[in-house]
Amino acid sequence: MSKPKVGFTWCASCGGCDEAVFDLAEDLLQFADSLDIVLWPCAMDFKRSDIEAMQDGEMSFCFASGAIRSSEDREMAALCRRKARWLVAFGTCAHLGGVPGLANLDSRESLLQTVYGDALFGNASPGQVRPQHATEVPEGTVSLPTLDESVKTLGQVVRVDYVLPGCPPPTRLIAAALAAIVEGTLPPPSSVLAPDVALCKQCPRIESKPDGPLLRELRRPHEHEIDPEQCFLAQGLLCLGPATRDGCDHACIRGNMPCTGCLGPTSGTRDFGAAALSAVASLVDSHDEHQIAALVAEIPDPAGTFYRYSLPGSMLHKRAGGPAGGGPRP
Amino acid sequence: MADTESSGNGKAFQPRIVAFFCNWCTYPASDLAGASRMKYAANARVIRLMCSGRLDPQFVLAALREGADGVLVGGCPAGDCHFQDGNIKCRRRFELLLRLVAQLGIEPERLRLEWISASEAEKLRDVVEEMVKQLKELGPLRLEPLPRPENAGVSELPSAAVAADGGPP
Numbered sequence: 001m002s003k004p005k006v007g008f009t010w011c012a013s014c015g016g017c018d019e020a021v022f023d024l025a026e027d028l029l030q031f032a033d034s035l036d037i038v039l040w041p042c043a044m045d046f047k048r049s050d051i052e053a054m055q056d057g058e059m060s061f062c063f064a065s066g067a068i069r070s071s072e073d074r075e076m077a078a079l080c081r082r083k084a085r086w087l088v089a090f091g092t093c094a095h096l097g098g099v100p101g102l103a104n105l106d107s108r109e110s111l112l113q114t115v116y117g118d119a120l121f122g123n124a125s126p127g128q129v130r131p132q133h134a135t136e137v138p139e140g141t142v143s144l145p146t147l148d149e150s151v152k153t154l155g156q157v158v159r160v161d162y163v164l165p166g167c168p169p170p171t172r173l174i175a176a177a178l179a180a181i182v183e184g185t186l187p188p189p190s191s192v193l194a195p196d197v198a199l200c201k202q203c204p205r206i207e208s209k210p211d212g213p214l215l216r217e218l219r220r221p222h223e224h225e226i227d228p229e230q231c232f233l234a235q236g237l238l239c240l241g242p243a244t245r246d247g248c249d250h251a252c253i254r255g256n257m258p259c260t261g262c263l264g265p266t267s268g269t270r271d272f273g274a275a276a277l278s279a280v281a282s283l284v285d286s287h288d289e290h291q292i293a294a295l296v297a298e299i300p301d302p303a304g305t306f307y308r309y310s311l312p313g314s315m316l317h318k319r320a321g322g323p324a325g326g327g328p329r330p
Numbered sequence: 331m332a333d334t335e336s337s338g339n340g341k342a343f344q345p346r347i348v349a350f351f352c353n354w355c356t357y358p359a360s361d362l363a364g365a366s367r368m369k370y371a372a373n374a375r376v377i378r379l380m381c382s383g384r385l386d387p388q389f390v391l392a393a394l395r396e397g398a399d400g401v402l403v404g405g406c407p408a409g410d411c412h413f414q415d416g417n418i419k420c421r422r423r424f425e426l427l428l429r430l431v432a433q434l435g436i437e438p439e440r441l442r443l444e445w446i447s448a449s450e451a452e453k454l455r456d457v458v459e460e461m462v463k464q465l466k467e468l469g470p471l472r473l474e475p476l477p478r479p480e481n482a483g484v485s486e487l488p489s490a491a492v493a494a495d496g497g498p499p
Contacts, residue, residue, distance in 0.1 A: 105434070152477045155479065156478060156482070157479055157482040269388070271388045271391055273430070274386070274427075275387075277387055277423065277426050277430060278423050280426070281423040281427075282422060287418050292425055297429070299426070302426060302429045303430055303433035315388070315391040316395065317474070320471065320473050321435040
């Protein structure tokens with residue numbers, strides 16, 4: 001029997017998802033005995049033409065990481081969809097948009113203005129030169145991908161069969177997914193390849209989480225010496241464990257940092273940010289309406305906190321209003 | 331909902347309001363307004379919740395996504411909640427939600443939380459009238475449609491190839 005062909009590829013990704021595959025270390029070599037890795041641009045020398053040369057559906061599984069935010073990403077997503085029988089949204093960016101998805105709080109124009117027009121990074125280009133899609137040079141025309149108006153999830157541009165969430169996806173979940181491919185024990189398509197339970201349920205600090213409202217003041221991690229045993233919420237630190245899917249082996253918690261929600265929601269939730277907001281706000285320990293307003297005002301950046309990894313995959317998807325952002329269009 | 335309402339095709343803009351009213355105070359208030367034959371704007375579509383504390387912030391975002399121009403939430407006055415403090419639980423989430431939607435370019439004035447007891451039909455009428463007036467000033471809420479693969483113009487693998495394969499190996 002031939003070995004299942006598996007590919008890894010990336011769109012708007014930092015490479016952390018591929019790094020997580022490397023973290024399989026010796027296990028990866030074992031998988032290589034039973035799987036044929038036919039595509040992995042981050043690790044080996046693959047060109048786009050290699051993917052194009054494949055037959056449609058030639059790969060059994062393609063793990064695609066990264067958000068979709070340029071013409072190149074869209075083309076790569078479409079190509080992988082054609083060449084793979086089963087497409088896996090690999091990592092939080094492919095699943096929900098990830099950190100690059102926070103770009104949806106601004107318009108494309110204001111992003112370009114910040115990077116190429118203002119001297120923010122000390123690289124304001126003379127005459128505000130911006131990347132052009134096509135440029136004439138003596139040898140001919142050279143082209144660059146174009147930046148899309150908004151960041152999208154992989155599932156918003158192509159049909160996705162499986163999701164393996166996480167920023168990066170936990171190595172244990174990757175190993176389990178590859179083992180399931182080898183053994184033919186994958187769950188039905190459209191499954192999320194991670195446990196369907198909230199992080200709090202498995203959290204080593206759950207014993208110290210009070211039952212009722214407990215937030216009387218909010219602290220930020222750098223303002224407070226964090227108790228390594230006690231529930232973060234009981235210490236006044238925003239932890240998104242109540243709304244976040246488990247499966248990460250609590251790397252952040254064990255590192256004494258609260259959960260930021262990278263594995264996304266459990267199956268009952270449509271909008272992660274709204275669910276996380278609800279979980280945190282419910283813990284505010286006050287019956288006084290002014291006090292409640294004052295306490296929630298201490299969260300400096302609600303969108304960046306609750307939608308840190310999931311704005312493109314949320315119900316609103318991006319900032320409302322015209323290209324400049326803000327109010328309704330006339 | 332009639333498509334003509336928010337489209338502004340010659341007709342005056344009529345805001346769509348989705349109203350979440352609690353079973354014990356604001357919903358009876360709207361009943362009383364009806365029984366008393368009060369006249370007020372017909373823009374609110376009422377959804378009854380057993381308690382305003384049941385209001386999941388996702389309901390509000392879903393209403394906006396599905397075409398509401400504003401969302402009104404009605405609950406029992408402080409101290410009168412049928413479930414002791416469900417209305418306060420609603421307030422805690424609502425305050426934070428207002429800050430979140432503002433960052434996402436939606437005017438917080440489109441969302442309103444009011445305590446309206448079962449006997450305050452006049453207050454209900456006034457709140458709805460006020461809100462309609464305010465939403466008319468703000469204009470329709472225009473959200474871009476959510477991106478979907480079927481609109482991305484990607485040619486799929488021929489279904490025969492998938493069918494022949496049956497399922498994951």
